[in-house]
Amino acid sequence: MKKAILILSHQLLSMVDPLKHRLMQGGYGYFILSSASARLAAPAWHADPEDIKITKGLHLTQQDIDAVVADTAQTHEFIGCISVWDGYRGLMAYANQRFGAQDIREETVALLRDKLAMRNRLCRAGLSRVSAQVLDEDIYQSITEPEKYFIKPRIGLASMGTFPASQLTSYAQLAPLRQHAASDKQYAGVFPPDNDFIIEGLISGTECSFEVSLHQGRLEVLAVHEKLEVSQAAFSVLEGACVCPPRALSTVQLAAGTRLLEQVMATLGVETGVYHVELKCDAQDHWEVIEINPRIGGAYIVESTRLHSGVCLLQRWLALITGAPLAEKSPAQRSTFFRVFFGRPGKTLSRLERTPTGPAAVKDTLLFKPHDTLPQVEREIFLGMALWDITDMPPADQPAFFSRTQGYITTEYLA
Numbered sequence: 178m179k180k181a182i183l184i185l186s187h188q189l190l191s192m193v194d195p196l197k198h199r200l201m202q203g204g205y206g207y208f209i210l211s212s213a214s215a216r217l218a219a220p221a222w223h224a225d226p227e228d229i230k231i232t233k234g235l236h237l238t239q240q241d242i243d244a245v246v247a248d249t250a251q252t253h254e255f256i257g258c259i260s261v262w263d264g265y266r267g268l269m270a271y272a273n274q275r276f277g278a279q280d281i282r283e284e285t286v287a288l289l290r291d292k293l294a295m296r297n298r299l300c301r302a303g304l305s306r307v308s309a310q311v312l313d314e315d316i317y318q319s320i321t322e323p324e325k326y327f328i329k330p331r332i333g334l335a336s337m338g339t340f341p342a343s344q345l346t347s348y349a350q351l352a353p354l355r356q357h358a359a360s361d362k363q364y365a366g367v368f369p370p371d372n373d374f375i376i377e378g379l380i381s382g383t384e385c386s387f388e389v390s391l392h393q394g395r396l397e398v399l400a401v402h403e404k405l406e407v408s409q410a411a412f413s414v415l416e417g418a419c420v421c422p423p424r425a426l427s428t429v430q431l432a433a434g435t436r437l438l439e440q441v442m443a444t445l446g447v448e449t450g451v452y453h454v455e456l457k458c459d460a461q462d463h464w465e466v467i468e469i470n471p472r473i474g475g476a477y478i479v480e481s482t483r484l485h486s487g488v489c490l491l492q493r494w495l496a497l498i499t500g501a502p503l504a505e506k507s508p509a510q511r512s513t514f515f516r517v518f519f520g521r522p523g524k525t526l527s528r529l530e531r532t533p534t535g536p537a538a539v540k541d542t543l544l545f546k547p548h549d550t551l552p553q554v555e556r557e558i559f560l561g562m563a564l565w566d567i568t569d570m571p572p573a574d575q576p577a578f579f580s581r582t583q584g585y586i587t588t589e590y591l592a
Contacts, residue, residue, distance in 0.1 A: 179206040181228075181253040182495065183245070183272055185237055185260035186211035188363065189220040192261045192491070195479070197222065199492050203501065208253050210245050212237050215362035227252060236366025237265060242272050257498040261491075263334045264367040266290065266471050278498050281471070285446050289471045293331050293375045295445065299466060302444045304437065307465055309377035316376065317348040327380070330355075331373040334364065336414040337556035342376060344412065354412055354555060361554050380467060382459035383425045386474055387438060387452075388482045390493050392503065394448045396439050399490065399506065400482040401431055402474075405579060412555040418516045418579060419476075421485050424572070426458060434464045441466055451494040453478065477515040477564045480540055484513050484566060514579065515564040518586045520545065523553035528589035529560060534581050536570075538563040543586070561586045 182205055186193050189211050200207045209229045211220070230248075232241050246255065257279075258272035266286045273280035288294055292309070299305035310316065312328060320326060326342035333339070338354050345351070351374055358368040384407060388400040403423030408415045423431065434456055442452075453474035455467040473479055473490045483489045487507030496503050520526070526547050541563035545551070551558050563585050567575060 178252060178254050180256050181206035181208050182498070183207075183242070183255050183258040183276075184209045185242075185258065185262065185265045185268060185272075186220075187237070187260075187262040187265060188212050188214040188235065188365075189217050189231070190214075190262075191265075192479075193220070194222045195491055196259060196261075196495075197224070199489070199495055203492075203495065203499075205256075205499070206253065208245065208249060208255070210237060210241060212241075212365070215365070234365075235362055237268060239268060239271055242268060242275075246275070257495075259495060259498060261473055263290070263470065263472055264364070273498065279449050279500060280498060281447055281450055286471050288445060289447070289469045290332055292329060292333070292468060293373070295466075295469060296375075296377060298445060299441060302440075304441055304444060305465060306463075307378040307380060309375050312351070312374045312376040314348045317345070320376075325379050326376050327378070328374055328376050330358065330368065331375050332367075332369065333358075333372075334367050335556040336416070337361075337364070337368070337554070338374065338412055339414045340409060340412045341379065344409070357553075357555060361552070361556070363552060364556075380457050380465045382457035382463075382465070383423070384455065384457045384467070385423055385426070385434070386419070386478070387434065387454045387456060388474060388478060388490060389438065389442075389454060390451045390490075390497065390503075391442060391447055391449050392497060394443065396435070396442055397506075398435055398438075399488050399493070400478075400485045401434075402478065402481065410555070410557075413557060415519050415557055416517065417519070418514070418582075419478075419481070420567075420575075420579075421481055421513045422510070424575070430458055430462055433462060434458060437464045437466075441469070445469070447471075449497055451490055451497065476517050476559070476562050477540070480564055481513040481515055484539065484564070485511055511566055511568040512570075513564065514567050514575075514582075515562060516579075516582050516585065517557075517562045518560045518588065520551045520558040520560045520588070521590060522551055522555070522558060524590040525550040526560075526588065527591045528587060530587050532584055532587045534585060536565065536567075538585070539566050540564045541585070560588060 296309040323342035402419040406417035453470040
């Protein structure tokens, strides 16, 4: 019987290969439990038949975990569970509690993912000045200054259904948004059919994501990414480019953000794990939490953080789960920049290719190919992304370089 980590994969994706690689480096076995895919015919990764199960459903359930544990009782001794898919974070906590591994409780995961409950808890503790409530028609009709408010799903992912209140011209527009989110097969299980929309005060300022880990309640910041380009599609927010460390904030401001985050995580009962926390710092140096994701960040957050600090977020998370020693940050931290390229919902690609510009990218990825038809959804659709090391680039040269990289991936659509 081999000691193994249970990897929860959503529709044959969810960073399975990097997780396998890190586990094998650490001398652990693995078992991959994946839901069926709405898009892929087969996984891009390989595993022996005795180390994998693909369910018939489009999203995993607690019963799927229980069945795998029973079916592998004679071959696998599970010492932990991991999933980078936000929708499986509660399942991961359930499995880790069952296996006796280090993790937060299912109730804590639910609190972090419930944006209304999280906001209200922080307000009661004096850690947020932003009020939030469930949006109903009476509240919508009472709004006289919509530009001061923001609407988002109470539980959500991929910026689906997130927009300034001024974008909404009728309360009736919310019903089809909710329906489309709940019926999105690639995001099956993420958006409950009765998911509320909430409305909260608009948070202004420089937006950053803090990539942090906690061990026995002690918080460590591994990287901070400043979001250089944040645009608004019809009913979703698109975050196009990030730089690490931030250009617009001082070390004093970042230290203040870290102190707030320490208080926030303690208030919410978070003592262990890896988190992708989005915050804004306004002109008066006041920090506000936007959301707390109980997982690693997407796009090139993992690669950028490793390049910046020398710490792999996946490896750190696995070490926390299994009780292994934690790798230390590199004393010489590097500067990074990455860009994400988004697609147009419902359109068919006729061209998707790289058009490199100097300096050379450290890494790039294309996620679709010509003749693919993109899903008709109100969320971000990643076509591709690219990462650069800009440590040796003079700060004065960086803005022009950031602008040039907009053409790194060329996209055309059928008429």
